[in-house]
Amino acid sequence: MNEQLNFLIELQKLDSLILQTRLKIDAAPSTILSHERPLKKAQEVYENAKKELQTLEKKKRDKELKIAELKEKMNKLKQRSSEIKDNKAYQAHLKEIQKVEKDISDEEDEMLIIMESIEATETLLKSQNELVEKERIGFEAVKDELQREIVRIENELKKLKEDRKKITDKIEGDIYNQYMTLMKTTRGLAVVEAKNETCQGCNLHIPPQSFVEIKSNQEIINCPQCKRMLYYIKKNEPGNENQ
Numbered sequence: 001m002n003e004q005l006n007f008l009i010e011l012q013k014l015d016s017l018i019l020q021t022r023l024k025i026d027a028a029p030s031t032i033l034s035h036e037r038p039l040k041k042a043q044e045v046y047e048n049a050k051k052e053l054q055t056l057e058k059k060k061r062d063k064e065l066k067i068a069e070l071k072e073k074m075n076k077l078k079q080r081s082s083e084i085k086d087n088k089a090y091q092a093h094l095k096e097i098q099k100v101e102k103d104i105s106d107e108e109d110e111m112l113i114i115m116e117s118i119e120a121t122e123t124l125l126k127s128q129n130e131l132v133e134k135e136r137i138g139f140e141a142v143k144d145e146l147q148r149e150i151v152r153i154e155n156e157l158k159k160l161k162e163d164r165k166k167i168t169d170k171i172e173g174d175i176y177n178q179y180m181t182l183m184k185t186t187r188g189l190a191v192v193e194a195k196n197e198t199c200q201g202c203n204l205h206i207p208p209q210s211f212v213e214i215k216s217n218q219e220i221i222n223c224p225q226c227k228r229m230l231y232y233i234k235k236n237e238p239g240n241e242n243q
C-alpha cells in the first residue's frame with residue numbers, strides 16, 4: 001500500500017476518535033446539569049414551602065392581634081353594661097356584644113385553619129428538607145463520578161493528540177493540507193473505504209476503471225463526487241489494510 005495513504009487511514013482513525021472524545025467532553029456540562037435537576041426541583045419546593053410558612057406565621061400574628069383587640073373591645077363593652085339604664089340603649093348594647101362575640105368566633109375559626117396550614121407546611125418542610133439532602137448526596141456522587149470520567153477522557157484526548165502528532169510528522173505537507181481541507185468540507189470524514197464499487201462517504205458508484213486503481217491502493221485517489229480520499233480493504237483479509 002502507498003505509505004502516505006496508509007498514514008492517512010491511521011490519521012483518519014485518530015481524528016474520528018478525537019472528534020468523538022471532544023463531543024463527550026463538550027457534552028459533560030449539560031450532562032452534569034441534567035443530573036442536578038431533581039436537586040434543584042427539591043430545593044425549589046423547599047424554598048416555596050419556607051416562604052409559605054413565613055406568610056402563614058405573619059397571618060397568625062395578625063390574627064392574634066385582631067382577636068386580642070376584639071377581646072379588649074368585648075371587655076370594655078361588658079364593663080359598660082351595668083351603666084346603661086335605658087332599655088332601648090341596652091338592647092342596642094347587647095346587639096353590639098353579640099356582634100363582637102360573632103367576630104371573635106369567626107376570627108378564631110380562621111385562626112384554626114391557619115394553625116392547621118402551619119402544621120401541614122411544617123411537615124412538608126421537614127420531609128422536603130430530607131429529600132433535598134438525599135438528592136444532594138446523590139447528585140454529588142454522580143458529579144464526582146462524571147468529573148473523574150472527564151479527567152480520564154481528557155487524558156485519553158491528550159494521548160490521542162500525541163499519537164496524531166507522530167502520524168502527521170510523517171505525512172507530506174500538501175497531502176496533509178488536502179486532508180485538512182477535506183476534513184472541513186466533509187465534517188470530519190476525509191478518508192473512506194471504497195467497498196462494492198461504492199464510495200462509503202457519499203455512496204457514489206465508482207466507475208470500474210477507477211475502482212481497479214483504488215483496489216491497488218498504490219496512490220491516493222479522490223472520490224469523483226465528494227473528493228474524499230479512497231482506499232480498499234481486500235476481502236476475507238481484514239487487517240490487510242496496513243500491508
Ligand SMILES: [Zn+2]
Nearest residue numbers: 199202223226
Ligand atoms: Zn464520495
